[in-house]
Amino acid sequence: MSTKFKFFISCEEAKHICDKSQYGEASFWEKVKLNVRLSWCRITRAYSSNNNKLTKLVKKSNIDSIEQNKKDEMQRRLQEEMSKY
C-alpha cells in the first residue's frame, strides 16, 4: 500500500496533520489530504474543530509562561533561601 499514491489517510494521520497545522507546520499536500478526510469523516471533523477552538482560546487568553532556564534559576534561588531556614 505504501508504494501507492496515498490520497486517503487514516484517522490517526489526519489528527497528526491537524495537530501540526495548529502550529503552521503542515505542508500544502498534507493539508489537502486532511481536507479530503474532513469532508467525509465525522470523527476527524470533531477533533479538528475542538483543536482549532483550543488554539483560538490559547491565543485569545494571551497566556504566558516563564522560560525554563528562568524557572531553573528561580528554583535555585528558592533552594538557597530554603537552606537558611
Add this chain to the structure above:
Amino acid sequence: MPNNQLDPNNWITLYADYLFNYTIVRVKDRETAQDLVQETFFAGLKSMANFKGEASERTWLISILKRKIIDYYRKINSKKGQAEVRINYNADAESEGDWLEERVADGYDKNAEDQIQNEELGLAIEECIDKLPEKQAKIFKMKTILGYDTETICNDLNITASNLWVIIHRARTALSGCLEQNWF
C-alpha cells in the same frame, strides 16, 4: 477540615506559571512579573509558620502575591518626580506631534470586560495545563505558549519529533476536554 501542607520544593513547577499569569495582566512587564513571583515564593517561605492549612497552597500563595503587587504599585508611585505633570500624548518620540484623534480608542477594540474574561480564560487554561502530566505540560507550554521550534524542543529534551507530536496530541486532547468542562 482539610489540612493542606506546604511543600516549597514543588512551588516553582506547580505554581510559577499560574502566579506569573496572574501578575502579568496586572503589571504588564515580564521582568517585573517574574521578580514579583520570585518574591512571593520568598515571602511564602518566610511566613510558612503562619499557614494554617485551611486554604490550598495556591490560594495562599496568590494572597501573598496580591500584597506584593500592591506594594509594587505603592513603590513606583512614591518615587520623586511622580508629581511632575507632563503633557505627552504618547510616550514614544517617534509619533510625537501626532494628534489626539488618532489615539481615541477603537470601538471594536477590547474593553474592560473582555480583558477580565481573557484573564479568567488564561487562568482556566493554566489550571487545565496543571492537571496534565508534568512532561506533557512542559512540552505543551514550550511549543504552544513560548512558541519554540519543534527542533529546539527535541534537542533540548532529547526526544524525537514523532515523540513530540504524540505528546502534543495527548496534551491537546486532554486540554480540550478539560476546557470543555470548565470553560464552556
